[in-house]
Amino acid sequence: MSITLRTPRSDEGLAVHRLVEQSPPLDTNSLYCNLLQTTHFGETAVAAELDGELVGFVSGYIKPGNPDTYFLWQVVVGEAARGKGLAKKMIQHLMARDSMHTVNWLETTITPDNEPSQRLFKSLAREWEAELDVSVLFDKEQHFGGKHESEELYRIGPIRR
Structure with a gap:
């Protein structure tokens, strides 16, 4: 299995949207949001592409x-590519880009029950x-009105490459 990691194309917003929809419990953003993620x-x-199909995405x-x-x-890995360390490879690939040379800190939010992401x-x-x-970062009661688990901020750094 050879997965290609690359910058997304502008026409892949719909594929990203479908990939996230097929990967519960990830939050599904609007299709418009996914279009902006692949363009702006x-x-x-x-x-992440496998045999012409989008199997992973980091935004x-x-x-x-x-x-x-x-x-x-957000990080999403499709079922066809799970269990192969793809999420980590995509993040490492991103952080190694020349355009990321000013970045010394990585932040994300994770819910307390999401052990794989932790x-x-x-x-x-x-x-x-x-x-x-x-x-x-975002409290279950204060920010989500009790309708979503708290989002904990994970801050990593300074990063040594």
Whole structure:
């Protein structure tokens, strides 16, 4: 199995949308949002392709006012590519890009019950010999009115490449 990692194409927003829909419990964003992720934010995203099919996607952005911090919005790996470390490979691929040379910190949010994502980001922190700080960014009651689990901010850095 040979998976190609690359910058997404502008016509892949629909494929991203479908991939996320097929990957519960991920939050499904609007199709319009996914179109923006593959165009306006394409340079800070990664598409993973297998035999012409999108099987993985990482979206995020360099934080406004903080050019040293990348906020990873979402990672999705399709069923056909799961169990092969693709999520980590996509993040490593992204962080190795020349366009990411100013980034020394990686941030993302993870719910307390999402152990696979917690393991992934702890593993990245170890690999990069970086500190990992965890704090609540969006509280279940205060921000979500009790309708969504709290989102904990995972902040890794400084990153050593």
